[in-house]
Amino acid sequence: MPDLSIRPFAAALCLALPSCGIAQSLSDITPFDPAVMHRTARYCERHWNEIYDDPRLSELCVGSFLCGDGGCETGTVIAVVARSREEEMRTLLARLPVEDMTPCDPGDPYERQYVDPLGGDGAPFGFNGQTEKLEGREVVPYCGKTLPGYEADVVVALRQMGGDDIAAIRRGIGAGAMPAQLRLTAPQFAAIRDAGALPLRAPLVAALETATGLPCETTARQTCAVTAERGRLKARLLFPDGALTGRAGHWEEAYLELYPTNPSGDLYELSVDMPITAIRRWPGDRRKPVDGFQSLDRDGGFAAFRQGLMSAVSDALEDGRIGGE
Amino acid sequence: MYQRSARALFALLVVIVHVAFVSFCAVYLQSRITKIETYVSTIAVFLPVFGIYVGVVVKSVGLGKGPRGRKVSGLFLALMSILFVAYVAGNGFVLWSYETGFIGSEDLLPAAVSLVESAFGGFFTTLFLTLFGQGQDAERD
Numbered sequence: 001m002p003d004l005s006i007r008p009f010a011a012a013l014c015l016a017l018p019s020c021g022i023a024q025s026l027s028d029i030t031p032f033d034p035a036v037m038h039r040t041a042r043y044c045e046r047h048w049n050e051i052y053d054d055p056r057l058s059e060l061c062v063g064s065f066l067c068g069d070g071g072c073e074t075g076t077v078i079a080v081v082a083r084s085r086e087e088e089m090r091t092l093l094a095r096l097p098v099e100d101m102t103p104c105d106p107g108d109p110y111e112r113q114y115v116d117p118l119g120g121d122g123a124p125f126g127f128n129g130q131t132e133k134l135e136g137r138e139v140v141p142y143c144g145k146t147l148p149g150y151e152a153d154v155v156v157a158l159r160q161m162g163g164d165d166i167a168a169i170r171r172g173i174g175a176g177a178m179p180a181q182l183r184l185t186a187p188q189f190a191a192i193r194d195a196g197a198l199p200l201r202a203p204l205v206a207a208l209e210t211a212t213g214l215p216c217e218t219t220a221r222q223t224c225a226v227t228a229e230r231g232r233l234k235a236r237l238l239f240p241d242g243a244l245t246g247r248a249g250h251w252e253e254a255y256l257e258l259y260p261t262n263p264s265g266d267l268y269e270l271s272v273d274m275p276i277t278a279i280r281r282w283p284g285d286r287r288k289p290v291d292g293f294q295s296l297d298r299d300g301g302f303a304a305f306r307q308g309l310m311s312a313v314s315d316a317l318e319d320g321r322i323g324g325e
Numbered sequence: 326m327y328q329r330s331a332r333a334l335f336a337l338l339v340v341i342v343h344v345a346f347v348s349f350c351a352v353y354l355q356s357r358i359t360k361i362e363t364y365v366s367t368i369a370v371f372l373p374v375f376g377i378y379v380g381v382v383v384k385s386v387g388l389g390k391g392p393r394g395r396k397v398s399g400l401f402l403a404l405m406s407i408l409f410v411a412y413v414a415g416n417g418f419v420l421w422s423y424e425t426g427f428i429g430s431e432d433l434l435p436a437a438v439s440l441v442e443s444a445f446g447g448f449f450t451t452l453f454l455t456l457f458g459q460g461q462d463a464e465r466d
Contacts, residue, residue, distance in 0.1 A: 249356055280431075281359040291429040294359045 072170040101144030130167035147231040148259035149193035188323030189268035197233040207312030241284035245301030370439040374446035412445035
């Protein structure tokens with residue numbers, strides 16, 4: 001019984017926490033230079049294809065822009081630093097668009113593989129050609145999250161600072177593991193990234209209102225909150241009676257995240273994640289339910305709903321208001 | 326004779342209340358439970374106690390003499406009525422909790438219903454059997 005009464009408080013705490021943990025302000029972010037970034041990315045592509053041969057560039061590029069068959073993961077960076085320069089790196093990180101960068105946690109299933117990057121059977125995935133220069137030295141591996149779109153810049157900045165004392169990479173993902181994406185042009189990517197995804201807010205809200213047929217507002221009868229936060233556009237949705245996918249008699253909940261990504265080279269995309277899709281059978285004329293939802297994975301109805309939103313956003317991108325000349 | 330009719334009336338009342346209640350739950354929960362598995366388990370935990378009442382009454386009525394049994398005191402009947410009310414209130418509380426969100430998840434419903442059913446239902450059923458002479462003593466009446 002006491003467990004039941006704690007639920008609402010725990011839920012409130014979970015909602016409040018992510019916003020508490022953020023100390024760094026957006027004004028600290030290094031300015032984005034599309035020209036430089038475009039150039040480094042292209043050089044790296046060429047290096048990968050063994051067309052462009054410059055030892056300096058190979059050091060800067062390997063593993064930075066091309067991580068795996070599926071490209072690089074959004075928002076993750078790994079750096080292995082010699083202990084003598086750890087403090088210097090932390091000082092630099094404070095000025096970079098990094099959300100959180102701490103020594104890798106052996107308890108985390110993904111970070112575990114980077115805890116001992118020099119020992120064991122060869123370098124972890126993506127670190128080939130990077131960690132050799134650190135052999136035999138005392139090192140500290142750091143696992144970090146950057147703001148979306150700034151991964152390559154952070155890696156390049158770390159490599160430029162560290163030279164032989166830092167090995168930094170983006171983390172790769174396997175093929176086919178990607179969420180839904182829209183292609184962006186480089187100027188669109190830059191415009192969306194630099195404005196913290198805010199330019200997408202109006203098109204998304206308009207698309208939501210068209211899809212649900214209701215004004216996008218949070219009331220006692222529904223939730224429709226679209227906020228731009230830390231470079232991502234987040235939408236929390238809860239509608240009665242099948243407004244999202246047409247399940248009559250059900251409340252439907254969805255959580256969406258839109259952010260610019262740069263999975264490899266000069267490929268720019270808008271990622272549209274929908275990590276939460278849930279329904280609850282409950283009469284539509286009752287008070288808004290807060291919990292008791294059953295989550296649905298890979299649901300066709302929600303996929304079609306997202307597809308509709310994406311095509312509306314895509315139309316808005318095409319008319320040239322975002323990142324246009 | 327009078328006592329026998331009173332017992333018959335009481336037994337029928339209990340059964341009618343139960344049939345009405347379980348039917349109501351089946352309809353009420355149908356529009357409030359997302360997973361069919363949870364719906365079936367929730368209704369299922371109502372049924373054992375429900376089955377005993379109906380079985381006892383139908384069997385007694387089927388003997389052609391109406392329910393019979395030992396003489397019982399007024400205190401016993403009062404106690405039994407109180408337990409019946411508590412049992413109904415317990416189930417009502419579960420439904421009210423679910424409607425107001427105190428029971429937040431439908432996954433808790435089968436457990437909550439079986440809590441009430443096994444506590445009050447078990448207690449009440451024992452007394453019910455005593456009242457209607459399903460014990461061994463009944464044969465000697």
